[in-house]
Amino acid sequence: MSDVTVDWIDKHQLERLDEMMIVVDENDKVIGADTERNCHQNKNIEKGLLHRAFSVALFNSEKKVLIQRRADTKLTFPGYYTDSCCSHPLSNPEEMEEKDALGVKKAALRRLQAELGIPQDQVPMSDIVFMKRYHYKAKSDAVWGEHEVCYLLLIKKDVKICPDPSEVSSFSYLTREELEELLERGARGEVQVTPWLRFVVEQFLYAWWPYLDEATRFIELDKIYRV
DSSP states (O other), X not given: OOSOOOTTSOHHHHHHTTOEEEEEOTTOOEEEEEEHHHHTBHHHHTTTOOEEEEEEEEEOTTSOXXXXXXXXXXXXXXXXXXXXXXEOOBSSXXXXXXXXXXXXXXXXXXXXXXXXXXXXXXXXXXXXXXXXXXXXXXXXXXXXXXXXXXXXXXXXXXXXXXXXXXXXXXXXEEOHHHHHHHHHHHHTTSSOBOHHHHHHIIIIIHHHGGGGGGGGGGOOSSOEEEO
C-alpha cells in the first residue's frame, strides 16, 4: 500500500486498484503487467508507463448514444461525463487474446455488466465492432491520471440498463445535437467532461453518426491515433 491517499473512493473501487492491467508500448505491443494503482499514478505515467484500455460507444435503435456520468467515488475523473463505458482488459489469458481484439471485447462485456448492469447475453460478441485505437495521456489531478492505448468499440443495440451507483451516477441517451450541447457546456466550465470523450466525439462520432448503418466503412485497425 502506498502513502498516496485515495480517501474519496469506496471499497469496491479500492479493491480494483490491485487488478493487474496490460502494460504496452506506444505501438500496443504487450511488454508486461502492473496494478491499476501504479498505472494511474502520474509519477509513473511521466516515466512512460502505458496500459491497454477500451472505450465503448453504445447506440440504441433511435441512433442516440449512451453517455454516463462517472460516480464521485471513481479514482480518476470522478463526476465527469464520459462515454458509454470505458475500462481496461486485465492481464490474463482470456482478456489478452489478440485475434480480432477478442480479449478487449471480452473485457468490454465484463465491464458493461459491472458498470451498467447489461447482461452479457444481451450483447453477442459479433455485435461489438473494433473501430479504432488511440493513444492519449490526461491528468485527473496532481497525483492520478490516465495514459492508455485505447480500443474504440462500437455497439448498436437496445439493451436493458441497471447501473451500479459505485460506477455510474447517471446516464442518458443523447442525440448528436444534445451531445454537442453537453460538450459546449463542458467548454464553458458548466459541467466536467472527460478529455477522451471530447476526442472520441469530435474525431470520430460526429463523422460516423450519419452512416451508423454502414459504420464499418470507418474501421482502421492498423493505425493508432495520437492525441
